[in-house]
Amino acid sequence: MQQAPNPPSSHPFFTLEKTSSSPSGRSRARAGSITTARGITIETPVFMPVGTRATVKTVPQEALIDELKAKIILANTYHLFLRPGPELVAELGGLHQMMSWPNAILTDSGGFQIFSLASLRKISEEGVRFRSHIDGQYHMLTPERAMEVQRALGADIVMAFDECPALPATYESMEKSVHLTARWARRSLSVPLASHQHFFAILQGGLFTDLRLRSLELLNESIHGLKRDVDGIAIGGLAVGESALERENLCQTLLPHLPSHKPRYLMGVGKPLDILEAIRHGIDMFDCVLPTRNARNGQALTTYGPMNLKNHSFRSDKAPLDPHCECKVCRRYTRAYIRHLCTTGEYLAGQLLTHHNLHFYLNLTRNARNAILEDRFDQFYDLFYQNYTQAKAYST
């Protein structure tokens, strides 16, 4: 990863603004900013709301932009590949235009969903043949095809096509997967992208720390000599059931080996405390379905921990979801009302809880960033942790 940065731009893609320097060496948290070729600036650490099928479930684009101030969302290549298909997205002017989204988009490569949703996967050196979970039709995704699809979708950041081995995986199968992922990274990176697109590679290796380091070495070897460099590094294959401690140990060992001038993206992680912890280790980017999916099941995230709004104890509670929250939901609605919406199965329940939860996540990363910039990340961490875990105040 010593090649010149690309695509050429007057502004660097990633600027590292500050790294935490706690006296204890406890924190390596980073504040930085990503500027897309289209001129959108994303301050990091950043949480990317998940917009699987070109919509963040229940949240209209104007609310994401104007109220939640989301600068980047994630969309899933696998889902959009199947419906409406990359040709139609391209015909509609790309994802941004199709969904009327002026800010940034990151698309994954489809790898993870193939392994979690599709059936009858057949992996070869060439790629993966699989059956759609929607209609059972056969499809083939290769590194080349995954990049072509992502070029058609037109996201600002695209991901290498990687192999996510089924878990639990033996050391041997994980090692094989790490090698294949490195070869696929080279093939992915060799495919021309649109001039505005940036490219992230993905490291695999499960919880085997040495394989994670090997994955990084193999990536560097594999892409050596290519015209184009990777713009960021993602850690894939986590958030699949490992413990927080296992993930933490891995981050602690792996992250110091990553180049400091590229953004680091921890895919699919996680709960609020997982994100806080990963920020402490130096992760810059996150995505997770938790704030949106759990919202639709009646869960609100608050300063004092998660809260299950279906619980009887909220039936006449006139407080807002989180008294410390300034989102539009907390400014207007009570727990009692949202509980009524939850227990009667009303659409508005999921809408209000999703909005609030996304605000909570986006605020978590924004506040962490401010704390890093102001040299008080350790205090921020401690206070957030203490509040969030303090009382198990709410039945979840």
Next chain:
Amino acid sequence: MQQAPNPPSSHPFFTLEKTSSSPSGRSRARAGSITTARGITIETPVFMPVGTRATVKTVPQEALIDELKAKIILANTYHLFLRPGPELVAELGGLHQMMSWPNAILTDSGGFQIFSLASLRKISEEGVRFRSHIDGQYHMLTPERAMEVQRALGADIVMAFDECPALPATYESMEKSVHLTARWARRSLSVPLASHQHFFAILQGGLFTDLRLRSLELLNESIHGLKRDVDGIAIGGLAVGESALERENLCQTLLPHLPSHKPRYLMGVGKPLDILEAIRHGIDMFDCVLPTRNARNGQALTTYGPMNLKNHSFRSDKAPLDPHCECKVCRRYTRAYIRHLCTTGEYLAGQLLTHHNLHFYLNLTRNARNAILEDRFDQFYDLFYQNYTQAKAYST
């Protein structure tokens, strides 16, 4: 209905501003305004979005207020009686405070839903015993109880408890129902309400014009001598499968007999052209689940008629739902995107279509009102009708 208006207020409840005077005598359309005791002014003709369980499905209150400019919504006593129950609503400060809705609310009496949703109904002079459609529990609603429940809910306009006979009904059974409804109106009107609440009586009689007129006479006789007068008259028992012509004939005969100084509410009607037609005959208030329910099934209402967004023909259509519409959905999203959301079953589909459809309905009544005030209702009617029916342009 010769008693003094009540409750005492510095402003009359209903002001008739203008009645159409087309040279042909073709239109008796009225423009007026209702001012609630809490000071909300509702310009008529008005469409009331249906907020069955204290939420207009998929639309947050702030959007109804700020974007759709809805001044009054309807909520269903039957549903709120069962969940969360009138005691809890009262404990939460009434419907307005519970749902954070500063504008006006009308609640129905529960009669219609008992007859359409509950099972094992047993009607007596006393009231109706029925089983909840949710958990099978037995409940009893009487005119007195229905009013007490509506007092607890705290709506600005409450409805008399009426009997909606099962259809098809014989003349004899309908006649019986008309008599019972008149006796129940007296009992309803005898129950003290909160000082801010206004009361509407309901006329029944199905499609038998003479029974409708009889229903009005019986109501007047029945409530004679009471301290309190009715503040408005509703026509119930329609929108149950009758033809537009049958409904039109009924309106044409019945409406000239209604007092001109009270608002007239045609319950549950209807499609856009049904509403336009009823406005022509002199109806002031409407409610209907069509714009919200059909939205959730993929239907958009447009200047040129209804449009089924699931239709293949919209797959790459970059036009807004309705090129003549200025709602926030039409300003941002394309038919192709909304079709994608519909075909993938995304929440946002129903949200966007509901918002647009409510805008369409609220605009229809607003535009009709302006046309009445400007002495051009016939032209407005003709143009709307011509556009809406012109081409069957869209597959529905």
